[in-house]
Amino acid sequence: MGKTVIKCNLSEKSIRKAIQELSQYKQDLNRKIEVFTEKLAQKGVEIAKMNIGAYDAIYTGELLRSINYEKGAVIQNGSKYIIYTNCQYAKFVEFGFGAVGAQHPHPDTSIVGWKYDVNEHGESGWFYYKDGEWHWTKGFPSRPFLYETAMQLTGEVVKIAKEVFG
Numbered sequence: 001m002g003k004t005v006i007k008c009n010l011s012e013k014s015i016r017k018a019i020q021e022l023s024q025y026k027q028d029l030n031r032k033i034e035v036f037t038e039k040l041a042q043k044g045v046e047i048a049k050m051n052i053g054a055y056d057a058i059y060t061g062e063l064l065r066s067i068n069y070e071k072g073a074v075i076q077n078g079s080k081y082i083i084y085t086n087c088q089y090a091k092f093v094e095f096g097f098g099a100v101g102a103q104h105p106h107p108d109t110s111i112v113g114w115k116y117d118v119n120e121h122g123e124s125g126w127f128y129y130k131d132g133e134w135h136w137t138k139g140f141p142s143r144p145f146l147y148e149t150a151m152q153l154t155g156e157v158v159k160i161a162k163e164v165f166g
Contacts, residue, residue, distance in 0.1 A: 034079040036164040041069035041081035043160065044153045048083060051145035051152075055093070063087045083149070094146055098139015099123055106142040 004025055008018035048067045058064055066087035072080035095106045095114050102116035116139065119126070125138035 030078075032164050036161060037079040037081050038069075038071075039160050039164060040153065040157065041083055043156050044083040044149055045069050047152050047156075048085075048145055048149040051148050052093075055143035055145055057093045057143050057145065063090055063093060066090065083146075085146075090146075092140070093143050095144075096140050096142035098125070098137065100137075100139035100141055102139075104141030106144055106147065108144070108147055 006018050006021045006025070008014050045067050049064055052058060052064050052067070063085065066085045067083070068085075069081050069083045072082045074080075095101065095111075096104060097116055099117050099122055105116065106114065121138070123138060125136055127134050127136050129135075
């Protein structure tokens with residue numbers, strides 16, 4: 001964005017001009033904040049999709065296709081975007097489940113309420129029917145693609161800010 005200098009003396013005309021320049025500066029800044037936050041969201045979606053691939057969490061492609069972003073609630077003098085998935089099983093990929101998930105839990109231990117072996121199958125595991133076949137599992141480890149996206153996106157903030165604000 002560079003250095004913006006608004007000069008003013010004590011004349012009425014000069015003060016009005018300075019107020020007008022400040023108003024324009026604020027509008028430009030708010031527009032750039034909007035661009036900045038949207039670029040962060042776009043990058044976040046890109047990173048999340050790469051993380052899903054890196055975890056080999058692509059079965060039908062539904063999870064991969066469901067990662068997106070949208071504009072969030074209006075913030076005074078700011079902008080908010082949300083990266084989300086509406087895939088029904090995304091939480092099981094992120095946090096893991098069953099006995100295997102309990103042995104390899106999500107890295108963010110501050111998240112409360114997630115239970116790994118809710119039906120207490122333990123090491124015996126369980127069978128489930130999918131795509132015309134029976135399958136057996138003891139669960140899956142956490143594959144924290146969104147958690148890692150947040151960590152990686154933090155490293156992109158300065159780069160994207162320099163791009164947008166100059």
